[in-house]
Each structure stands twice: as C-alpha cells, then as structure tokens.
C-alpha cells in the first residue's frame with residue numbers, strides 16, 4: 001500500500017502512525033514542531049479508561065453564570081472572542097440539553113476509552129509500557145457532601161456503562177491520600193484508571209518506535225491543503241516544500257479546522273484552552289492522581305513533576321495567556337494540599353484542547369474527498385482516546401472492519 005502522510009505529531013497522530021506501521025503501511029508525518037510539544041505536552045496525563053461522561057450535561061447550564069463571574073471559577077470566555085465562539089457554544093448547550101443524548105454520548109465515549117490501557121501496551125510494547133503507563137487508579141474528591149444533579153446523572157451514565165467505582169468517606173479518604181485537606185467530605189476511587197509518567201515522554205517514545213520502524217518525519221509548517229482537480233491527490237503546501245500525496249490523514253489537534261479550510265470542510269470546532277502549573281517532584285508526596293470535581297482541576301504525580309492542570313478558557317488559538325490563571329491554580333492546589341512546597345514551582349503552561357461541542361472526536365472520511373481521513377477533536381480526553389482512535393483510523397485506511405460502531409464519530413453528524 002502506498003505511503004500515507006499524517007499532519008500532526010501529537011498523541012493522536014503518533015498512535016495512528018504506529019498502528020498503521022504495525023499493519024505494514026509506510027508513514028510520513030509532517031509537523032511544525034518537535035513531536036509531542038502541542039497540546040499533548042502539558043495535559044494532566046490521565047489515562048481514564050472509565051471516563052464516559054460528556055462535558056455538557058443537563059443541569060450544567062445553570063452553573064455557567066456562577067463559573068463565569070467567579071475569578072477562581074473553572075470556566076471563562078474572553079469577551080472579544082465571544083462572537084467567534086457563539087455558534088460552537090450554542091451547539092455545546094444543545095448537546096447537553098437532554099439526558100437521552102448524554103447516555104448516547106456516554107456509550108460512545110466508553111467504547112473509545114475502555115481499552116486504552118491494553119491498546120497502549122500493544123502500541124508501546126511491554127518494556128516501554130511499564131515505564132510509561134502507571135496503573136495507580138484515580139481519586140475523585142468533593143468538598144460538598146450533597147450530590148448535585150450532574151453528579152447523580154454522571155453516576156447513572158457510569159453505571160449503565162458498567163464502570164466499577166468505590167465510594168470512600170471519612171478516614172478512608174485520608175488514608176488513601178495523606179495530606180489532603182480535611183474539607184474533603186466524599187471521594188470515589190477508580191481502580192482501573194491510571195496516568196502516564198509524563199505525556200511528552202509518551203509521545204517521544206512512540207516517535208522512537210515510529211522512527212525505528214522506518215517512519216519519515218518532516219518538520220515543517222503546513223500552510224494549506226488543496227485537492228488537485230484532475231486526480232485524487234492532495235497538495236500540501238509547507239514552509240519549504242510542497243508535496244502531492246494520494247492518502248492523507250489530518251491529526252492536527254486544535255489546528256485541524258484551519259488546515260482543512262482550503263478543502264471546504266466546515267465543522268463546528270473550537271479550542272477549550274487549559275493551563276497547568278508544575279512543581280518539582282519533591283513538592284508533594286503524592287502517589288495517585290486526585291481530581292477536584294467541583295473546581296475542575298487535577299493533580300497528577302508525574303515521574304519528574306507534580307502537575308496541577310485545569311480550566312476551560314474560550315479564547316481561541318491566538319489570544320495571549322491569562323497569567324492570572326497561574327495564581328488560581330496555585331491557590332487551588334495549596335487549598336487541597338496545605339503542606340505542598342510551592343517554593344519548588346517550575347513551570348506554567350497553556351494548551352489548546354481540540355474540541356467538538358459533543359465531546360466526541362471526528363474519526364471519519366467524506367465521499368467527496370477520497371483517501372482523506374480526519375482524526376481530531378479529542379477535547380478533554382485525547383491521551384485516553386488516542387489508542388482506540390488509532391485503531392479505528394488504521395482500519396479505515398486499510399478498509400478492514402472496526403470492532404465497535406464508529407458512527408458516533410462520523411463528521412456527517414454535524
């Protein structure tokens with residue numbers, strides 16, 4: 001089979017490249033940066049096989065005014081960007097309007113996530129897997145003892161999808177995570193979930209495997225893609241070269257819409273920006289990731305740092321970082337872990353989640369654009385969803401059937 005070109009060396013592009021190589025296909029990747037330094041660099045690194053609750057849920061909309069007016073709140077919309085984001089936001093609200101839709105999306109997320117650990121084992125091979133994937137479980141915590149409407153619905157969605165969860169209360173919580181603020185009143189432990197030693201390391205390791213398998217990497221910015229009128233080839237214009245390719249896969253994360261513009265592909269797609277602050281590993285003795293569900297941030301013990309990640313900021317791809325978010329994240333983690341040594345702070349990072357309004361990625365093709373494949377839109381869970389997405393995309397390219405129903409990820413749903 002002729003070589004396939006992939007635009008994007010993030011987690012989705014790299015997993016798909018290795019999955020294709022494992023099927024005997026030659027692969028070229030084009031990226032303007034070093035592999036793994038886009039959004040896949042600074043995320044919370046959670047491998048959440050049990051994550052099956054869409055972001056927009058019934059009952060959530062009533063929280064939005066409170067979140068938007070709270071400077072410490074998890075959601076912000078930059079006023080200047082609001083007109084551009086409005087169509088996406090309206091679709092986001094509609095997606096969360098009914099419980100029936102939430103259950104449908106929950107099932108599609110479950111299909112995408114539940115095999116992530118086994119699929120990483122297959123992509124990485126046993127020795128890299130043990131070094132990079134940490135099967136510690138994850139702890140979700142709440143300060144408010146009463147369950148909200150969205151908590152109750154999330155429970156129902158998880159139950160319907162067969163997710164095993166252990167509810168903890170009182171001393172059990174503090175035995176599991178010593179040093180946690182006593183304001184925490186309830187917790188849930190997800191035993192099958194884990195995290196990566198470091199997401200950059202994960203992508204770099206996949207890149208090493210890709211290179212050892214004979215993969216070609218071209219470091220150039222793609223300015224545009226067009227279809228050549230007289231043949232089924234695509235022309236990729238980059239900073240220095242231009243390539244004519246017969247088969248193309250777009251895995252360019254939050255930048256995918258921009259790249260597809262020249263082909264006339266219109267999609268409701270935007271970025272939900274997120275931030276992290278990381279501290280040297282010695283700042284906190286933490287063994288498992290802790291997710292504060294009310295404030296929507298997570299603290300992950302990575303191999304080389306303690307990472308605090310969170311926020312959804314609607315401000316597009318070009319807006320400057322909001323430097324105040326750093327203090328908010330530090331305030332959040334200090335409150336959750338009063339003994340953390342923040343003197344060891346070392347990094348503040350902004351990243352761009354590639355987001356559809358319904359929390360599902362686009363893993364798809366269009367009849368009008370033969371041999372062009374879409375692999376982007378993983379939003380909050382790309383590290384978790386990438387290996388199954390790679391499986392789906394590789395099967396699409398090979399023309400082999402998928403083992404799960406892939407209709408929910410079709411671009412034609414919009």
Ligand SMILES: Cc1cc2nc3c(=O)[nH]c(=O)nc-3n(C[C@H](O)[C@H](O)[C@H](O)COP(=O)(O)OP(=O)(O)OC[C@H]3O[C@@H](n4cnc5c(N)ncnc54)[C@H](O)[C@@H]3O)c2cc1C
Pocket residue numbers: 007008009010011012013030031032033034035036037038039040041042043044045046047048220221222223251252253254255256259273274275276309310311351352353354376377378379380381382383384385
């Ligand atoms: C704060 C935060 C926390 C998160 N936590 C988690 C988590 O715990 N677990 C989880 O599963 N997910 C998490 N995510 C989501 C996850 O990080 C993303 O879904 C995932 O990284 C997206 O991967 P990607 O390969 O699609 O995109 P990217 O990693 O962004 O890769 C896209 C690549 O395309 C390249 N590219 C773009 N435009 C061009 C161009 N014009 N020319 C050439 N190359 C181009 C970029 O350089 C980049 O390397 C989090 C995200 C954020 C922001």
